[in-house]
Amino acid sequence: LLMTGDGGSGPSWRDFGFAEDARLPSVAFLQEVDGVADYAYAVRRDAFAAVGGFAEGFDSPAAATLDLCLRFRRVDGSVLIQPKAALTWPEYALALTTPDLEAVRGSPDPEEASEDIARIRRRCLQVPLPPLVVGRALVIDTEMPRPDRDAGSVAVMEHMRVLRQLGYRLTFIASNDPRDDESLPVERMERAGIEVARPPDTHSITQLLDKDGAKFDIVHINRHGNATLFLDRVRELAPRARILFSPSDLHFLREQRERALSGRVEESRDADITRAAELGAIMAADATIVFSDAERDLLRREVDPAKLHLLRWVVRATPNPPPFEARDGLCFVGNFRHGPNVDAVQWFAREIMPLLVAAKPGLRCHIVGDGAPAAVRSLATANLLVHGWVNDLNALLSSARLGIAPLRFGAGFKGKVATSLACGTPVIGTSITFEGTGLLDGDGVRVVDDPAGFARVVLDVMENEAEWTRLSRRGIERCGALYSPEAAQGIYAALLKSLGLPRR
Numbered sequence: 001l002l003m004t005g006d007g008g009s010g011p012s013w014r015d016f017g018f019a020e021d022a023r024l025p026s027v028a029f030l031q032e033v034d035g036v037a038d039y040a041y042a043v044r045r046d047a048f049a050a051v052g053g054f055a056e057g058f059d060s061p062a063a064a065t066l067d068l069c070l071r072f073r074r075v076d077g078s079v080l081i082q083p084k085a086a087l088t089w090p091e092y093a094l095a096l097t098t099p100d101l102e103a104v105r106g107s108p109d110p111e112e113a114s115e116d117i118a119r120i121r122r123r124c125l126q127v128p129l130p131p132l133v134v135g136r137a138l139v140i141d142t143e144m145p146r147p148d149r150d151a152g153s154v155a156v157m158e159h160m161r162v163l164r165q166l167g168y169r170l171t172f173i174a175s176n177d178p179r180d181d182e183s184l185p186v187e188r189m190e191r192a193g194i195e196v197a198r199p200p201d202t203h204s205i206t207q208l209l210d211k212d213g214a215k216f217d218i219v220h221i222n223r224h225g226n227a228t229l230f231l232d233r234v235r236e237l238a239p240r241a242r243i244l245f246s247p248s249d250l251h252f253l254r255e256q257r258e259r260a261l262s263g264r265v266e267e268s269r270d271a272d273i274t275r276a277a278e279l280g281a282i283m284a285a286d287a288t289i290v291f292s293d294a295e296r297d298l299l300r301r302e303v304d305p306a307k308l309h310l311l312r313w314v315v316r317a318t319p320n321p322p323p324f325e326a327r328d329g330l331c332f333v334g335n336f337r338h339g340p341n342v343d344a345v346q347w348f349a350r351e352i353m354p355l356l357v358a359a360k361p362g363l364r365c366h367i368v369g370d371g372a373p374a375a376v377r378s379l380a381t382a383n384l385l386v387h388g389w390v391n392d393l394n395a396l397l398s399s400a401r402l403g404i405a406p407l408r409f410g411a412g413f414k415g416k417v418a419t420s421l422a423c424g425t426p427v428i429g430t431s432i433t434f435e436g437t438g439l440l441d442g443d444g445v446r447v448v449d450d451p452a453g454f455a456r457v458v459l460d461v462m463e464n465e466a467e468w469t470r471l472s473r474r475g476i477e478r479c480g481a482l483y484s485p486e487a488a489q490g491i492y493a494a495l496l497k498s499l500g501l502p503r504r
Contacts (some may be wrong), residue, residue, distance in 0.1 A: 035069030063116035112361025135217035151415025169504030227281035250414020321424025405429035421475035444475020
């Protein structure tokens with residue numbers, strides 16, 4: 001039930017989703033409501049006791065339940081409706097007819113029911129309820145987020161969670177056509193309380209903006225390609241929305257570094273085009289979220305620093321990760337549709353792994369990541385195990401003694417670093433790997449750029465329990481300080497305040 005206003009005689013409610021298909025995108029996601037009445041519901045015992053249980057004096061069970069929900073709302077509790085929940089009736093209940101059910105529950109007199117509702121209305125007028133949402137936000141990305149497959153998706157999902165915690169109703173839409181295997185990503189988002197705009201209701205971003213653009217307070221655009229395509233359209237069709245832009249990483253910086261490493265001077269014009277597009281999007285947006293200290297500092301020389309907001313990463317540390325003696329081997333994590341990861345594994349296999357195997361013949365390194373091309377799969381040996389995508393990344397990272405990240409080029413924040421540290425797994429990487437992370441050498445990580453030095457540091461930390469334990473604990477500590485959900489919420493709250501937007 002959602003409150004609709006008083007109309008002069010106190011608040012009334014509309015029945016959210018009544019008689020609608022629970023699979024429809026407009027109702028299929030978890031969301032907050034003012035209350036429930038005759039539906040199945042679950043209440044935590046301690047919360048039920050804290051608000052005093054059911055109030056006396058109601059003739060209608062539905063009214064008593066609604067009153068209970070409203071008391072939860074007044075003490076900053078949440079009442080959630082989950083359309084994906086299924087109710088299984090015991091066999092004997094199926095034999096009950098509607099009249100039988102009414103006899104069991106008792107049918108209140110219509111006048112008594114109206115007195116119940118009047119009582120609830122008076123209470124709501126005396127103590128106003130906090131708003132269910134403070135605003136609406138639209139999030140645009142290229143594809144459905146798949147946080148189990150790439151770090152960019154992790155960032156998008158975490159940013160949406162933070163916005164939802166701050167009181168925004170979230171709608172997500174992808175600029176690319178949906179793929180056949182996207183039912184699981186959609187299900188995950190809807191269970192997390194995010195509306196997914198998709199066929200058959202919505203077929204394009206323009207259609208969604210044309211229909212609902214005036215309702216959005218925030219439009220959050222991820223990646224410069226989407227900003228180039230849709231930023232002007234958002235200004236036109238969602239005129240009151242403040243536009244947030246997140247480039248994920250600075251593509252032009254990554255392209256410049258790759259060109260310098262490979263010596264391909266013919267690609268300089270492409271990097272210049274990318275640079276102009278990214279800087280143009282940052283200048284046109286109301287605020288830009290960057291993941292890297294280094295990229296923020298670089299951009300400060302090009303655009304208004306007040307528009308830049310640093311939110312490095314969001315990760316939750318594993319409580320009581322496995323100790324030194326319960327671990328073995330190395331692990332590299334990376335989405336192989338991302339060029340720097342392919343280059344890193346090839347460089348490691350060619351320049352560093354032979355040194356490690358010579359010193360420790362039984363050493364194993366696990367190569368993990370979605371979309372591994374033939375160039376990566378062909379590197380597999382008895383010591384170098386190429387897994388591709390794995391179902392439980394945290395379990396594998398928590399069994400490894402060290403994470404490795406020998407990146408030679410790239411940009412932005414490297415999600416593999418925070419993910420490993422959160423599992424209590426120290427990371428050995430290059431200067432590029434830890435650029436802009438806020439981490440110093442020793443903060444759960446060791447920084448080394450030459451192959452011989454890289455191999456030496458790996459072996460030293462692998463065999464030194466005291467040093468490994470120190471790095472593991474320090475890494476978890478720094479995750480809590482730099483990348484916690486609470487830190488992210490504070491950064492977003494400050495960002496919204498700078499734009500004059502409300503927050504819960």
